Amino acid sequence: EAGVTQSPTHLIKTRGQQVTLRCSPISGHTSVYWYQQALGLGLQFLLWYDEGEERNRGNFPPRFSGRQFPNYSSELNVNALELEDSALYLCASSLSGGANIQYFGAGTRLSVL
Amino acid sequence: RKEVEQDPGPFNVPEGATVAFNCTYSNSASQSFFWYRQDCRKEPKLLMSVYSSGNEDGRFTAQLNRASQYISLLIRDSKLSDSATYLCVGLEGDSNYQLIWGAGTKLIIKP
Numbered sequence: 579e580a581g582v583t584q585s586p587t588h589l590i591k592t593r594g595q596q597v598t599l600r601c602s603p604i605s606g607h608t609s610v611y612w613y614q615q616a617l618g619l620g621l622q623f624l625l626w627y628d629e630g631e632e633r634n635r636g637n638f639p640p641r642f643s644g645r646q647f648p649n650y651s652s653e654l655n656v657n658a659l660e661l662e663d664s665a666l667y668l669c670a671s672s673l674s675g676g677a678n679i680q681y682f683g684a685g686t687r688l689s690v691l
Numbered sequence: 692r693k694e695v696e697q698d699p700g701p702f703n704v705p706e707g708a709t710v711a712f713n714c715t716y717s718n719s720a721s722q723s724f725f726w727y728r729q730d731c732r733k734e735p736k737l738l739m740s741v742y743s744s745g746n747e748d749g750r751f752t753a754q755l756n757r758a759s760q761y762i763s764l765l766i767r768d769s770k771l772s773d774s775a776t777y778l779c780v781g782l783e784g785d786s787n788y789q790l791i792w793g794a795g796t797k798l799i800i801k802p
Contacts, residue, residue: 613792620794621735621778634789668734676789677782679725682734 580605582671582683590689591659599654599686603671609633610652611672611680612644616665624667627652628674656688664690694718694791695781701797704769711765712796714779724762725780726753729795735778738764766798774800 583602591597603610612624623636627646641657650671656663666687670680696715704710716724723742727735739746741762745754752765762781766773779793 621792623792626789666732677723679737679740680790682736684734 582669582681584667584669584683584686586686587684588687588689590691592691593659593661595659596655596657597659597688599656599667599669599688600651601654601669601671601683602651604681606673607671607681608650608674609672609676609678610646610650611670612652612654613668613670614638614665615668615685616662621668625654626676628676633676659690661690664688694783695779695793697779697793697796699794699796701799703799703801706769706771706800706802708769709765709767710769710798711763712777712798713761713763714781714793714796715761716781717760718781718783719757719760721782723782724755725790726762726764727778727780729776729778731775738777769800771800771802774798
């Protein structure tokens with residue numbers, strides 16, 4: 579059975595550009611989570627989607643946004659990229675509800691120059 | 692106070708030794724916890740779940756101390772491959788529970 583898949587694996591952008599990251603959850607999972615992990619630091623929670631709706635949002639500016647599609651896949655959009663947005667962006671999925679075990683994709687490594 | 696706190700380490704431990712580290716949590720209503728392992732520049736992977744009775748899986752033992760609000764992870768007969776960052780995960784929220792992640796404890800096993 580396929581795990582959580584993310585695309586692209588690597589991305590290089592310049593300041594001010596926009597980026598879209600994609601995530602496909604494990605089959606049967608309806609919750610999708612997005613995290614940012616800067617080099618050497620812990621996971622920072624970005625967004626949680628469940629059944630197509632945003633359930634919670636971390637302490638990030640509005641230029642970080644996303645959505646979840648009817649097939650439960652998800653996109654993370656980041657507008658007006660800044661240098662400090664350079665990080666590993668991890669997507670996780672779980673069964674419906676926030677208290678369930680999360681399974682992670684391999685992440686998208688974003689470099690902003 | 693942070694919801695879930697961990698000693699960042701690093702813990703430098705010789706191969707074959709036993710190592711233990713704790714994680715404290717602030718939400719006394721939390722019912723379940725998890726330990727994840729994250730290798731350098733990789734995604735976190737579930738190591739074990741920790742429920743009220745604790746959990747043991749081979750060389751790994753996790754225990755929950757509700758009175759002092761901490762969970763522990765014990766690794767016996769440590770291997771070089773155990774070198775990683777160990778993430779403690781609890782729950783936050785009064786009704787709409789969500790996992791909350793500690794910043795991780797770095798473990799380095801030396802030959």
